[in-house]
Amino acid sequence: MPCELSIVIPAFNEGEGMSHTLDVVKTVADEAATSYEIIIVDDGSSDGTSGVVAAAHAITPEIKGIVLSRQFGKEAALYAGLRHASGNAVITLDADLQHPPTLIPEMLEHWRKGAEIVHGVKRDRHADSLLQRFAASAYNAVFSRLSGFNLRGSSDFKLLDRRVVDVLTQSLPEYGRFYRGLSAWVGYRQVSVPFDVAPRESGESRWGGLGLVRYAIRTVTAFSSLPLMIVPILGLVMLVIAIILGIEAIYSKVSGDAISGFATLEITILFTGSLVMIGLGVIGQYLARMFDEIKGRPVCLVSRVIGLDSSPDFQQ
Ligand code: UDP
Ligand code: MG
16 A cells, blocks of 8 residues: 655664664654555664664564575665665665654655655764865866766755656665765755754764775765776876976986986886776776676565565565
């Protein structure tokens, strides 16, 4: 049965705070929507998150769950949630209550007035450390310069109209998914609502430093092929330097001065070598993305569902 609102919550080892999160989200949804479902996507948790969801479902049938066969990452969990959601509007929200559910009525208000995507935009990042804020703004600057989409302050806290959900899940079947980028890319009527990032309710961030670096590289290369231009540009710069050095060498020979020493040659070879390696590395990243896409593997596998029809497209 389609409902008015689906709330999709990806969760990796969030068992500790899950009951509280469900209480808070349910209270808001009871008020704000005529009919709703809350779908927790358990991203391969090992702390019994899915048990909490199953117990909650037994009491409140609107609370449903998707249990992935292992940890596939937040992007995949969001995708699985969108695939199973039946709402005319779908809101995606973090399990740690860093995305305030109190904003849900305002998002729905925008949607009822015709907005097809409502972006929750972070007003401040006080909950983050100085280093995290610096890394985020450096990443946003690079991403917007290269892709043409400004994702400053953007978050995974969004409302999507059914039409947009269908586009994201059916027309954009890419394997390397980037929810924030894709939902900006699709267009349609988009509005933003600012929110303050609350501190995490319990536990630590599920991201490691290396995971975030990998995420940054993946998302930039998924949205822009401009880094590939670095290779020919560096090549041209090296060519110009080589020509200038060549002219200088000929001039020195003609004018009878000693030709510059061995060190120049050595530095040039090392410099060129490193540029070639950087260039190959950049090309390699795109090859890796193509490799991932060409294999055509499913974004994730569902091991079981709680209170939902299992989608035939997912292997069980
Ligand atoms: N998450 C997930 N799979 C992962 C990492 C995170 O489903 O591999 C979920 C996590 O449970 C939370 C949301 O994604 O609901 C955001 O994660 P987190 O709070 O750790 O990220 P941060 O707020 O630090 O960006
Ligand atoms: Mg968080």
